[in-house]
Amino acid sequence: MKYHIKNINLASEGYRRIDWANSKMPVLSLIGDRFRRKKVLKNRRIGCCLHVTTETANLVRILKAGGAHVYLCASNPLSTQDDVSAALAKDGIGVYAINGENRREYYFNMDQVLKAKPEILIDDGADLISTVHKKRTKGVLGATEETTTGVIRLKQMEQDKVLRFPIVAVNDSLTKHLFDNRYGTGQSTIDGILRATNVLISGSNFVVAGYGWCGRGLAMRARGMGANVIVTEVDPVKALEARMDGYNVMPMIDAAKVGDIFITVTGDIKVIRREHMLKMKDGAIIGNSGHFDVEIDKVVLKKLTRRQRSIRNFCEEYTLKSGKKLYLLSEGRLVNLAAAEGHPAMVMDMSFANQALAVEYILNNKKLKNVVCTLPVKIDESIAHLKLKSMGIKIDSLTPEQKHYLTSWKMGT
Ligand SMILES: NC(=O)c1ccc[n+]([C@@H]2O[C@H](COP(=O)([O-])OP(=O)(O)OC[C@H]3O[C@@H](n4cnc5c(N)ncnc54)[C@H](O)[C@@H]3O)[C@@H](O)[C@H]2O)c1
CATH class of the missing domain: 3.40.50.720 (NAD(P)-binding Rossmann-like Domain)
Structure with missing residues (x-):
């Protein structure tokens, strides 16, 4: 796999920090175990435009474990952690990201990802998706979007009727914005x-x-x-x-x-x-x-x-x-x-669980329309359940009587 990074010798530091983040991402790890066992992404080509951080590295790793060929560029010129890109490049990910890259280099690196002809895009801010639309690149089945600003841009594209494939607005999952954006x-x-x-x-x-x-x-x-x-x-x-x-x-x-x-x-x-x-x-x-x-x-x-x-x-x-x-x-x-390292892994665990499941959702639902949609509530809730479980927290469940009461209108004062 080709790559364009700062220095491959930084990989060992990257590995240590990626492993540390992984230890705080139990939900993503569980999804990764299933992806690895069932090879749910076998031979799929996935193009990502994300902040190149230790948490992103763990998302990218489970996509690869699921059988995908993964290509990654930065979603911001200043957020790339060069030791992380080195570790990923060594692990066979097509990384094109260098901290401090200028605008020209930013789009050059994005082009390298697009040259791999990705079928699924994972975006943060909608630069990758909008570039694909401007260049009229073919072969994309669908995309996911990580952040509020990206979702706003994509909803505008939907309104203008220019969207050429379905988008899952990962930001709009409750287990994303309530926790990632806030905490x-x-x-x-x-x-x-x-x-x-x-x-x-x-x-x-x-x-x-x-x-x-x-x-x-x-x-x-x-x-x-x-x-x-x-x-x-x-x-x-x-x-x-x-x-x-x-x-x-x-x-x-x-x-x-x-x-x-x-x-x-x-x-x-x-x-x-x-x-x-x-x-x-x-x-x-x-x-x-x-x-x-x-x-x-x-x-x-x-x-x-x-x-x-x-x-x-x-x-x-x-x-x-x-x-x-x-x-x-x-x-x-x-x-x-x-100036810092982005969100703690513990919260990105849920955001990237949404990302991983959104990729699978697009591949399993061939009939999605060319609109911006959200993941089904059941998937969102399953992530919350897994997160609670990983934190050792149990909650109550509805009794049959409560279920009936909450779905009926006849009982009042
Ligand atoms: N730094 C990060 O890691 C990170 C994480 C998540 C989201 N974001 C980004 O942060 C931004 C905000 O995201 P959010 O999820 O909080 O969005 P949001 O839509 O929930 O909130 C944005 C708020 O800004 C207000 N606003 C708009 N124009 C304003 C103005 N001129 N003056 C004052 N207030 C104004 C809006 O009324 C709204 O309440 C987006 O660009 C999003 O992509 C960054």
């Missing part, structure tokens, strides 16, 4: 901020832009560390929820004046822009955990800047013409994956 992003975003800055969260004014699944998790964790959390929103219901959850809610223009740390997690564009940067305090830290690096207007930040220098890894100092200093984390790219 995964919550914890790993804080991890990224700390690794890039080592600032004290306690006592800070911590601004969270967007109170969706990721924003809820981040606000919860920042509060847990003693921050005064401020939420900005555009959705009145989410704004109300944030207020009733006990946070301050205000427009970004007001938050800009008081915030010490700003993190965007909206999936939207230019959430922090010129007028906000001009109002910010000297020393304010700005980062993003949304999928693309468009949430902070970097072009405007550069225009406002007199001097720029790197202060620490993933922390860039911008001295504005006024003399004020602002600090941008990981070039405005996902701070949890660039």
